[in-house]
Amino acid sequence: MNNHDLPRWATAFVLPVLNLLSALLVAALVIYLLGENPAESLGILVNSAIINPEGLSYTLFYASTFIFTGLSVSVAMQAGMFNIGSEGQMYFGGLGLTLAMLALDGSLPAWALIPAAMLGAALFGALWASVPGYLQAKRGSHIVVTTIMFNFIAASLMNFIIVKYLIPAGEQNTASRLFADSGAMPRLNTWLPMLGDTPLNVSFPLAIVALAVYGVMMWRSAWGFKLRATGLNQHAAHYAGISISKMIIVVMLISGALAGLGSVNSIMGSTHYLSLNFTAGAGFIGIAIALMGRQHPVGIFLSAILFGALIQGGFDLSLEKPNIPTETFIFIQGLIILFCGAMENFYAPAVAAMLKRRKD
Numbered sequence: 001m002n003n004h005d006l007p008r009w010a011t012a013f014v015l016p017v018l019n020l021l022s023a024l025l026v027a028a029l030v031i032y033l034l035g036e037n038p039a040e041s042l043g044i045l046v047n048s049a050i051i052n053p054e055g056l057s058y059t060l061f062y063a064s065t066f067i068f069t070g071l072s073v074s075v076a077m078q079a080g081m082f083n084i085g086s087e088g089q090m091y092f093g094g095l096g097l098t099l100a101m102l103a104l105d106g107s108l109p110a111w112a113l114i115p116a117a118m119l120g121a122a123l124f125g126a127l128w129a130s131v132p133g134y135l136q137a138k139r140g141s142h143i144v145v146t147t148i149m150f151n152f153i154a155a156s157l158m159n160f161i162i163v164k165y166l167i168p169a170g171e172q173n174t175a176s177r178l179f180a181d182s183g184a185m186p187r188l189n190t191w192l193p194m195l196g197d198t199p200l201n202v203s204f205p206l207a208i209v210a211l212a213v214y215g216v217m218m219w220r221s222a223w224g225f226k227l228r229a230t231g232l233n234q235h236a237a238h239y240a241g242i243s244i245s246k247m248i249i250v251v252m253l254i255s256g257a258l259a260g261l262g263s264v265n266s267i268m269g270s271t272h273y274l275s276l277n278f279t280a281g282a283g284f285i286g287i288a289i290a291l292m293g294r295q296h297p298v299g300i301f302l303s304a305i306l307f308g309a310l311i312q313g314g315f316d317l318s319l320e321k322p323n324i325p326t327e328t329f330i331f332i333q334g335l336i337i338l339f340c341g342a343m344e345n346f347y348a349p350a351v352a353a354m355l356k357r358r359k360d
Contacts, residue, residue, distance in 0.1 A: 010351055012294050018347045019339035020292070020306075027332045034323045044320055049313030054196035057189070061200040061265070062308035063301075067207035068262035069286025070304055071214055072255045074295040076143075078218060079251040080231035085132060085147025086259040087283025088154030089125040093260020094267055095158060096124025098166070098176050098274040105180035113183050118264055125260020126253040128154060133252025137245035143252075151283075162276060175275040185269040203265035208301075210258070215297040227251060259283060288333060292340040307333065 006015075028038035048055045069086045076083035100120035104113055132150055135141035159174075166176040185201035218224040229237045230247045238244050266278050285307050292306075293299025314329035339346070 006348060006352055006355070010355070011348075012296060012299070014351055015344065015347055016292055016294065016299065016340060018351075019344060020336065022346075023332065023335040023339045026335050027328075030328065030331065031324060034328070036321050036323050041317055041321060041324065044317050045309070045313030047313075048316035049309035053194050054198055055312055055316070057195040057198035057200040058312040059305065059308040060204050061198060061269070062311050063304040064200075064203040064207045064265040064269070065262045065282045066285055066289055066304035066307050067211060067300060068258050068265075069282050070289030070293060070300045071210055071286075072259035072262070072283075073286045073290035074293070074300060075214070075218075075227075075258065076251055076255040077290055077295050078231050079227050079247060080234065081136070081143045081248065081251065083129070083132075083147055083252065083255050084144060084287055085129065085150050085283070086255070086262070086286045087279055087281070088147070088151035089128045089256040089259035090262045090279050090283045091154045091158050092128035093121040093125030093256075094263035094274055094278060095161065096120035096122075096127075096260065097263055097267055099124075101179045101183050101268075102166075102176065105183045108182070110182040113180075114185065114268065117183060117268060118261065121260040121263050122257040123260070125263075126257040129252045129256025129259070130249065133249045133256075136252070137248040155277075159276060162274065166274065173275075175271075176273045179268070179272045183268060184272055185264065187269075199270040201265065201269035203269050207265075207304075210261075211297040211301055259286070262286075285333065288337040288340065291344065292336060306336075 031038045031041050049059045050056055069090060072086040072089065073083055097117045097120050100117045104116055108116065128150065132143055132146035135146050136143045162174055162176065167174060168177045185203055187199065187201045188204065189195040189198060189200065218228065226237070226242050227247060229240065230242060230244060234244050262282055263278070266282070267274060271278065289300055289303040289307060293303040310329050310332060314326060318324050318326045
């Protein structure tokens with residue numbers, strides 16, 4: 001039994017759990033070396049991020065964005081492409097959202113304004129992903145290289161646009177003006193007061209819907225079968241009549257649109273204006289979520305909750321334990337990426353050997 005002969009439940013559940021536990025074990029060692037009790041620190045983190053209702057609300061708020069960026073990376077990975085440009089696509093999607101808001105928030109009611117801004121976010125995200133997609137499909141440029149470069153281009157372009165055109169006269173803050181109140185995503189504490197005064201909004205249920213649509217399209221539709229066939233073997237897919245170049249471009253458009261929608265939660269759900277670096281690395285976290293979640297809707301959801309909990313719980317833990325700096329949790333995120341990405345099959349031989357012994 002080799003790595004690829006493992007049953008699906010082992011590759012989808014056992015290996016990710018073992019990889020996560022390994023990352024947390026290394027993190028516990030680091031916390032111990034910093035002079036703190038790992039068990040006590042874990043208790044504070046879990047209580048702050050999961051058990052406390054307000055803390056859980058913040059965890060779900062962060063997860064809402066991560067679900068969209070995780071889906072963005074996952075869709076491309078299913079087609080055999082490693083789109084690491086979700087950060088730039090989310091950034092550019094935020095510009096599309098903001099332009100729609102600035103143009104329409106004085107004239108449209110909320111029921112029309114919010115969908116229009118979301119459409120702007122999706123269109124601009126898709127637009128930014130379309131160029132790497134075209135270059136991969138028609139010119140053979142490697143998607144990893146082009147999407148990396150486009151992250152840097154997006155950051156520089158956004159800096160120029162915000163500073164040159166969007167800062168209101170007389171303002172010093174590098175941000176657009178505030179949007180009208182009608183452009184705010186409705187908050188869930190309106191219906192669930194126990195969540196407290198937090199920015200958790202309807203982006204979270206929309207993210208759940210996006211996960212469901214992704215699952216149905218990927219595993220219950222003919223198009224999803226063609227997409228996965230392209231990812232598994234492009235030559236076989238070509239001989240089966242699938243247009244590889246068309247599939248690459250369409251998948252990158254969808255991937256970019258999902259990344260662009262990741263900006264909705266951050267901007268319309270929280271700040272209500274466009275600012276520099278509002279993405280805060282969410283596009284890169286999406287890579288970890290796609291890897292750890294094995295591009296499965298349930299895995300993406302759980303991974304997004306985990307990373308949301310690390311951010312929320314890590315912030316409170318660093319306040320209670322000054323010896324543990326906030327950068328520790330960036331390190332933990334890196335460990336999770338390392339174990340669930342580069343070393344995802346580290347435990348596969350041992351698991352395969354154990355299953356073989358049980359079978360014999």
